[in-house]
Amino acid sequence: MHNARRPSMAVVATLAVGALALTACGDSGQTAQSGPVTLTVNVFGDNFSLPNDRSIYDEYERTHPGVKIVENRSDFGTHHKNIQARLTAGSGAADIELIEVGQVAGYIGQPDKFVNFRDEGVDTAQWTDAVVARASTPDGKALIGLPTDIGGLAMCYRTDLFAAAGLPTDRAAVSALWPTWEDYVATGSRFGSKAPQGVKWFDAGGHVFMGVLGNEKETFYDAEGKLIAETNPAVRKAWDLAVKAIQAGQSAALPEFSPEWNTGFQRGQFATITCPAWMMGYIQGNAAETSGKWDIAKIPGGSGNWGGSYVTVPSQGKNTKAAVELARWLTAPEQGVKLFKAIGNFPSQQSTWKDKEVAGFTSPFFNNAPAGTIFPESLAKAPAQVQGPESGVIGNIFAAALNSVEQGTDPNEAWRKTLGDIKAAAG
């Protein structure tokens, strides 16, 4: 009897493994749920809320019985890599995936992987053409993402550190210090000569670089979609200026979005930071104890844009209908206004810009700076930037290269390596 059982056990084990493999394959056969729906929203930061605040989702759940929302946060890089992995694999994506503007061009070539908002009757006139075009296929037939916020540029600065170094603290007087980026670097030298021990002018060279480029129409790609990072004089100029400031000892050399960078905010290791609207949320969430010590001045050059995001609905989801509804709600003007006041993310919906609630908004965290007028002013004059498929990748390559200059690498050598890396990544 014992002998007879043994093979059958082995057969069972083999079958069990086979069954496991089969169930894994059969997953896609499930039908769409009716009744209570759980929608997952994958974000890469404070896109819809400061950490541990889900009031916006609570509101939606209240007005839409039967819908439950789960938000998953991961860091910027991991988030965007995961989206691509899950799109390629055909499963695993959330019902709603946020995509940053520098990355979105990389997904335009895969419109079949997303719900086309053109088919969903979305009124695209509420955004500027440029914002919509960035998430559209070249022929304009598919729109893969709805714009949430845009990153109008300003300069955030620490009034206490400015005072300590003998610089003016009033935001109009501070704005007058730097009509151009060259003036900004010159002011940095003035600051450096009297700055408190261990305090630098700005956080990272890569950040100055992005700030300078924020006012350029064409940066890494031209309007035809050709890669011009290597030859574009505007890029080289921004690089040279960042290098000059680094070599003058103005950089705290804190890699963006690293733990050290976060510590830098909390400990006041730098006096200014290139400040897209969404940065307001980052500072508040990350260094709450510095409330009242910040203020917001105009960006050198007067205008610019950096960042912003799109809400996408991957077509592989089982609840795309409900997800589209949530996506539309999240990108409606009313929510844009709410998010701006709560976080600082500046709404991309044009109708809100003249809204009293937006225009009249001042942020107590930033010394009651009139954020509601600073950011639209910066955006009004900002050019509609050209983004290419690898814009985000190229930006990161430059950021790492400028960090290597901060660590002591020869700038020419760093520039040479950068061009090689860009060629390998995007050429």
Place this chain on the structure above:
Amino acid sequence: MTAGLQRSRDRQPWRSRLHRLDLTVSPYLYISPFFLLFAVFGLFPLAYTAIISTTAWSPRRPGSADVSVGLENYRTLLSDENFHNALINTLGIGLVSTVPQLLLALGIAHLLNYRLRGRLALRMGVLVPYVTSVAAVALIFNQMFARDFGLLNWLLQPFVDSPIDWRADSWSSWLAVSVMVMWHWTGYNALIYLAAMQTIPYDLYESASIDGASRWQQFWHITVPSLRPTIIFTVIVSTIGALQLFAEPFLFDTTRNNNGGSERQFQTIVLYLYQQFWTNGRYGYGAAIAWTLFLITVIIAAVNFVLTRRIRSSE
């Protein structure tokens, strides 16, 4: 009675056939789950990766999945200075982490082999770093190796002019990554050595001490030679592990594109593969790196195998 006998005689060939089948087939069935899983999770990815590595596939370029480029990716790889850099980093970190790690493990195992108070707790204790997640460990090590407010720089304050930026240089970043690796694996190797030490007959030590051998001589002349097969095993396993090092440099990195340092100071092969594959979306090139790494691993394992045989036969 006769009827019963008759029936049992009829059943005999069926039973014996079943018995024979059991003897010949069931061993294969027993191990088949492994091979099935290996086929699904090992062989298939390996073959599929090989196919991808001959394409220019990038998800950001529609239609590129079907563009065959032959061995072009491998040719590019041979002259890719970033790949050479990753190879050197991997071997360097492997050396800096493996050698002290195994020596340390040997020493710890030797100490744990003594009749100590609370022996079991100590033996379990050395395994604690192994069971903690690398991510949690990296969090702490990132604090220790931080440039501005790091623990190590605080301790080193009296000895250096300015705080060390651990990620800025190759040697310092290799050291930091190696320390993380050593922290994770030393206890594990120590336990393997300890298990092997306990199989060494105690009489050997007894007679050695009667002959007047010191503890050190006993360790060197009895323990180490008896551990030779185990040491070879750990060297092979650690070497393969070092070639595939990823989590530690990945978590130590502060760049947003998995560059392994601003200038790839500590970018290992797998981190480079990860960067090319996921950050840059070069599926074809990434697959070529994966296959090259596989071949390198096979070659090193083969060299290890030959060396092991030499050592065995010279015994």
